[in-house]
Amino acid sequence: MGAVTEGASILLIEDDRKILRVLLTNLEAEGYHVVDVSTGQRAIEEVRTRNPDIILLDLGLPDIDGLDLVPEIRKHSVAPIIVVSAREQDADKVKALDAGANDYLTKPFSVPELLARIRVALRSHAQVGGSPRTTIVFGEYRLDLEGRTLLRGDGHVRLSATEFKLLATLARHADDVVTTNVLLKEAWGTAHYGKSGYVRVYMHSLRQKLESDPTRPRYLINEAGLGYRLRTSGAE
Amino acid sequence: MEAAIDRKATSGMLARILPAVKNGRVARSLGALKRDLIAIAAIGAVSLLGLWLGGRGDITNTAIAFLFVIAIISMRLGYRPAIIAASAGALAFDYFFLPPYGSIRITHFHDMLTDASMFCVAALFSTLNERLRKQAHAARLGERRTESLYALVKDLADARSIDEVCTAGLRHIEAGAGVSARVLVRDGRDGMEGFNCAISSQGRVALEKEDLDVAQWAAKHLEAAGQGTPKSPTATDLYFPLSATRGCVGVLAIRTREDPAEDFTMEGLRPLSLLQSMAQQLAMAIERMLLSAEKRAAEVEVESERIRNAVLSGVSHDLRTPLTVITSASSTLVEHGDRLPVGARSEMSRLINEEAKRLSALLKSLLDVTRLQSGGLRVNRDWESLEEVIGSVLRRIEEQRILGLRQLRTHVPSDLPLLQIDAILIEQVLSNLVDNALTYAGNDFPVEIDVTTRGDREVLVSVIDHGQGIPSDEFAHIFEKFYRGADNGGPGLGLGLTLARGIVEAHGGKIWATHTRGGGLTVQFTLPLASEAPQMKEPEFSEGMRAWGR
Numbered sequence: 001m002g003a004v005t006e007g008a009s010i011l012l013i014e015d016d017r018k019i020l021r022v023l024l025t026n027l028e029a030e031g032y033h034v035v036d037v038s039t040g041q042r043a044i045e046e047v048r049t050r051n052p053d054i055i056l057l058d059l060g061l062p063d064i065d066g067l068d069l070v071p072e073i074r075k076h077s078v079a080p081i082i083v084v085s086a087r088e089q090d091a092d093k094v095k096a097l098d099a100g101a102n103d104y105l106t107k108p109f110s111v112p113e114l115l116a117r118i119r120v121a122l123r124s125h126a127q128v129g130g131s132p133r134t135t136i137v138f139g140e141y142r143l144d145l146e147g148r149t150l151l152r153g154d155g156h157v158r159l160s161a162t163e164f165k166l167l168a169t170l171a172r173h174a175d176d177v178v179t180t181n182v183l184l185k186e187a188w189g190t191a192h193y194g195k196s197g198y199v200r201v202y203m204h205s206l207r208q209k210l211e212s213d214p215t216r217p218r219y220l221i222n223e224a225g226l227g228y229r230l231r232t233s234g235a236e
Numbered sequence: 237m238e239a240a241i242d243r244k245a246t247s248g249m250l251a252r253i254l255p256a257v258k259n260g261r262v263a264r265s266l267g268a269l270k271r272d273l274i275a276i277a278a279i280g281a282v283s284l285l286g287l288w289l290g291g292r293g294d295i296t297n298t299a300i301a302f303l304f305v306i307a308i309i310s311m312r313l314g315y316r317p318a319i320i321a322a323s324a325g326a327l328a329f330d331y332f333f334l335p336p337y338g339s340i341r342i343t344h345f346h347d348m349l350t351d352a353s354m355f356c357v358a359a360l361f362s363t364l365n366e367r368l369r370k371q372a373h374a375a376r377l378g379e380r381r382t383e384s385l386y387a388l389v390k391d392l393a394d395a396r397s398i399d400e401v402c403t404a405g406l407r408h409i410e411a412g413a414g415v416s417a418r419v420l421v422r423d424g425r426d427g428m429e430g431f432n433c434a435i436s437s438q439g440r441v442a443l444e445k446e447d448l449d450v451a452q453w454a455a456k457h458l459e460a461a462g463q464g465t466p467k468s469p470t471a472t473d474l475y476f477p478l479s480a481t482r483g484c485v486g487v488l489a490i491r492t493r494e495d496p497a498e499d500f501t502m503e504g505l506r507p508l509s510l511l512q513s514m515a516q517q518l519a520m521a522i523e524r525m526l527l528s529a530e531k532r533a534a535e536v537e538v539e540s541e542r543i544r545n546a547v548l549s550g551v552s553h554d555l556r557t558p559l560t561v562i563t564s565a566s567s568t569l570v571e572h573g574d575r576l577p578v579g580a581r582s583e584m585s586r587l588i589n590e591e592a593k594r595l596s597a598l599l600k601s602l603l604d605v606t607r608l609q610s611g612g613l614r615v616n617r618d619w620e621s622l623e624e625v626i627g628s629v630l631r632r633i634e635e636q637r638i639l640g641l642r643q644l645r646t647h648v649p650s651d652l653p654l655l656q657i658d659a660i661l662i663e664q665v666l667s668n669l670v671d672n673a674l675t676y677a678g679n680d681f682p683v684e685i686d687v688t689t690r691g692d693r694e695v696l697v698s699v700i701d702h703g704q705g706i707p708s709d710e711f712a713h714i715f716e717k718f719y720r721g722a723d724n725g726g727p728g729l730g731l732g733l734t735l736a737r738g739i740v741e742a743h744g745g746k747i748w749a750t751h752t753r754g755g756g757l758t759v760q761f762t763l764p765l766a767s768e769a770p771q772m773k774e775p776e777f778s779e780g781m782r783a784w785g786r
Contacts (some may be wrong), residue, residue, distance in 0.1 A: 032326050090660065197619030197654055204621055208650060215627050215646045222624035224659040225616070 008122050011052035012036040013043045013069070013113040014084070015062055023056075026111045032118075040064025040072075047076050056114075056120055057101070059085040059092055066090055070099040080121040080176070084109070090225055094179055097226060102176040105225070120233055138219050138232040141210065143171050144199040155159055165204050166199070170220070170230035179227035203228060268316060275309045275317035279324040283332050295333050299354050302329055305362075310362040314369070316360030317601040321593075380512050384412045388514055392521040399435055401525050402486075405518035406437035409488075413511045419478070420451045421486040421522060430453075431487065447489060451475045455484040462489070478519035485522045488515055493658035550558075554729055555598060558591035578743070601731040605717065608738040613744050615661060619654040622695065622763075626685055629666045638672065642668070646685045655695060656766045661739045669699040669759050677703025677756060694745070694762045702756040711749040736761070 011029055014020045015038040027034045035050060037043045040063050047055070055073060059066030070081060080102040085093055093104050102125075103117055136143045142151040145168055150157040159167065165187040170178055180196045188198060205221070207214040221229045282305045285291075291298035302325045310318030329339050334347045342348045391404040400631040404417040409417050418441065419429040430452055450468045454475040456463040461467035462475040473489040490511075562739070565584040573581060607613055626646055666685070673683040681702040690696050706714065713719050715737040718730045733747075740747040740761045747761035 099612070165760065195619075200621045200654055204639055207623075214650070215623055215648055216630055217627055221631070222621075222628055223531050224625065224628050 002094050007031055007033060008053040009033040009035065009050065010077075010118070011043065011046055011050070011055045011058065013040070013061065013066075014038065014058045015060070016058075022111070023114070026115070027118075030115060038062075040066075040069045043069060044072055044076070047073050047079075051077060052079055054079055054118060054125075055081045056118075057081055057096075059083055059096065061188060067095050067099065070096050074100040078125075080125045082117055082121060094181075094226055097179045098181055101203060102173070104177060107200055113187050120175050122235060136174055136176070136230075138171075138230060141219070157209060159206075159209070160202075162202050163209070166202055167205065167206060167230070168226060174230050174232045177223050177227055177229045181227075183227060199228075245762040271313040272320050273316040275313060275321040276324050278305050278309060279321055279328055282325075283328045284703060287332060292333055292337065295329075295350065297761035298333050299350060301330065302354060302398060303358055306358040307361055307365075310358075310365045315362055315366035317367060318365070319359060320354050320356035322362065324357060326351050329354060340381065374696070381513075382509060384408060385513055385517065386436060388412075390518055395521065395525075397526045398522060398529075401438065401518070401521045402435040403437050403439060405514065405521065406435070407513050409511060409518070412514060413490075415490045415492060417491065418473075418489045419486050419518070419522075420447060420489060434489075440459055445474070446471070447475075451487040451489065454487050458484060478515055478522060480523035482523060485519055488518070509511050555595065558595040558598070561591040562588050562595070598729055600731055601735065604735050605731045605738075613661075613738065613742060615658045615739075617656045617658055617743075620659040620662070621654055622652055622657075622687060622697070623648045623650075625657075625659050625663050626666060626687070628659075628663050628684075630672060632667065633670055633674070643674075644683055644685070646687075648687045649689070651697070652687060652689065653765060655763055657743055657763060658739075662743070662763070665739050665761065666699070667738040668736050672732060672759075673699055673703070673757070679699035680724075681756070689765065690762070692765060692767075694764050696760060696762050698758055698760045700752050700756065700758045702752055702754065705751055705755055705757045706749075708751070714749060733759075 003205065011034045012020065012023060012027070012034055014023065014036065017038075020036055020038070024034055024036060034054065035046055037046055038061075040061050042056075043055075046052070055077070057066055057069060057073075061069070064072075066083065066085075070083070073081060081096075081100065082103045082105060083093065083096045083101045084105045084107060085096075088108050089221055093106075097104065103121055105114060105117060134144065134146045136145070142158070143149075144151070148164060150159055150164070150167065166183055166186060169183055169186040182198050183199050187202070188195075204214075207217055207220050210219060211217045219231050221231050223229060245775045279302070282301055286301060289322050291301075306318060306325055309321045327340065330342060330351050331338065332345075334342055334344065334351060342351065381659050388408040391408065392401055395401040395404050398421060402421065406417050406419060409415070416436075418436045420433050420434050420443070422431050424435075432443065434441050434447065450461045450471055450473075453467055454477045456609045458477050458479055459465075459467070460474060460476050461724065462471040463469065464474065476488040476490060477484045478486040478488055492746065502709045565587045568576070569581065569588075576584070591611070626648060630644055633661065670683060670685065678684065683701040684698070686698040686700060688696050688698075716730075716735045717734045719734075737747050738758075740763070744764045745762040749759050750760065752758045
């Protein structure tokens with residue numbers, strides 16, 4: 001575990017006591033400082049007063065719809081939000097991600113998977129700190145957002161304007177799931193809302209350019225029914 | 237069977253409301269008066285003509301002229317005008333042409349004979365002519381009746397549901413009898429007694445409350461009821477029970493049409509017997525539909541009973557095995573955890589973990605199939621890239637399984653157009669197929685995913701393994717629910733392929749199994765290509781890309 005994630009504070013929003021118990025044990029064993037709440041009301045108070053480093057949100061809460069909680073949390077905090085949902089809530093997942101959540105886990109999930117997601121989220125967001133990053137490195141690639149260039153080693157990779165916009169959007173949210181809607185909005189504007197075909201066509205050509213085996217992408221990861229993520233860590 | 241309806245009685249009742257019969261009579265009597273007058277006028281004209289031409293000198297030719305005109309009247313105007321003409325002719329001949337002229341007295345016997353034979357010949361001629369005409373008319377009616385019945389039976393045979401049977405039957409009945417009619421039947425969906433739906437020739441119509449009592453009575457007593465009958469004579473409709481071999485299958489409600497078709501030409505009681513024949517055919521057709529619906533329901537019942545049993549025996553066993561392991565291993569840890577050697581303790585934990593995962597996978601497939609079967613499977617189509625879907629499948633499977641290099645091979649054309657599919661569901665299909673291939677073909681053989689386009693209509697996806705394969709006669713069965721191969725001790729419930737088929741078919745594709753060349757099983761499925769699919773761009777390669785190739 002890197003220095004970034006050491007002793008980070010986690011806000012755990014979960015109403016099932018048994019799941020809570022298991023997660024608490026594991027997270028504390030990993031050295032995280034965990035605050036747990038079981039209602040949406042308490043969650044908002046905790047976000048305001050303690051400013052946690054990362055938030056784990058179960059979408060099925062008793063008092064407030066988890067979906068409404070995401071924008072509420074975003075008013076007070078930029079910390080990464082990982083939503084946890086049952087399998088039947090696919091549509092809710094997209095809404096939560098559109099509303100500003102960063103990643104998702106589907107129940108039942110394994111603890112190692114959860115820990116890995118937390119680590120990745122903490123690492124990517126720790127660097128955000130003050131000013132946003134302008135250079136994102138993934139594998140042998142180096143994306144310069146200000147210079148609008150993509151380098152592979154020393155070579156220059158030429159991208160079309162749209163391809164660059166897509167890649168830059170993914171890079172700005174490195175390791176987070178970026179929904180198709182967000183990508184459409186960033187690259188084409190809101191007029192093309194719902195036309196996911198555009199995104200697929202350009203992601204295809206991005207994969208052809210960047211991935212050595214486009215059916216086994218290492219960086220441009222597709223999340224079926226949700227969107228894409230640019231994997232900058234854990235791809236090794 | 238009891239109480240075949242008294243034909244004469246129903247005919248009487250039907251006659252009361254059949255508009256064509258009443259109107260036809262009136263129309264004919266009006267025409268008849270006119271025809272009689274024409275006949276008399278014709279005789280008058282012949283008499284004047286005869287006088288003018290000096291017919292008194294040549295009474296033989298004059299008599300023939302009278303016979304000629306009467307013959308024409310008989311052919312053109314019918315029997316009654318012909319007889320009237322014959323009588324008038326005999327009188328006129330006597331009065332104008334036989335001496336003493338201007339009187340009906342006849343003085344010579346041979347004159348009387350001439351006049352009488354003229355009348356007799358004319359009457360005989362008209363009678364024969366009338367008989368011929370009646371026969372021709374009967375033949376024409378019979379032909380029409382056969383044609384109508386044939387058309388009805390043909391349409392009834394083509395009908396595929398009770399609704400279709402009734403609308404077809406009613407169309408013919410309305411056209412043949414000039415009435416408007418409905419059929420009241422019992423729709424088999426609920427077990428309640430009595431009629432619960434009404435069908436007109438245009439399809440289902442609202443069931444009128446006042447219908448019900450009378451119709452119910454008619455069905456119960458197998459007697460016509462309603463308008464003009466002892467039972468509810470003031471009703472607007474006549475309710476005529478449709479009885480078949482098993483009793484009453486419905487009630488035909490007949491109503492006088494407000495503007496009966498003018499060209500309705502069936503005469504006398506003919507349409508009544510036609511109507512009855514048609515009603516009989518309709519009753520039999522309805523019964524046929526009821527029987528086949530019952531048969532289908534019984535088959536479904538048997539099938540779902542079989543499935544329920546399979547679920548209970550097979551599934552409960554499959555679910556209980558991992559549960560048993562979890563329960564016993566975890567209770568071991570709870571009871572004796574601190575006394576167990578470290579190795580045994582981690583062994584117990586590993587078992588619990590593995591079996592819990594297995595249980596979770598089993599429950600997931602059960603839930604998926606349940607959702608599929610209950611029609612709750614929602615297909616959220618969008619433009620998706622099959623390459624991405626395959627990518628997700630490979631990622632997931634390679635995360636879960638420890639696979640050798642080159643264990644999974646893929647061939648996806650890079651210019652494959654986007655498809656209108658639900659990516660999550662198709663990912664599940666591919667996961668199931670690849671999982672099966674890896675599980676049953678063994679780890680030593682590669683599994684291939686091959687995608688090709690077939691024309692511009694569809695995409696063919698093949699999941700190919702090089703394992704043992706299965707016998708050809710199992711190909712059709714492996715997609716059945718809970719089906720597991722003869723020597724298959726695999727971990728699943730036999731639902732993966734069922735689910736795959738359900739999903740592929742929901743996308744308008746087909747799925748089937750075949751042999752891999754050289755041994756092994758290949759499962760293939762198709763997905764339709766949309767005509768307006770966004771095309772993949774050829775990526776623009778920069779120099780840097782060319783340098784390292786792809």
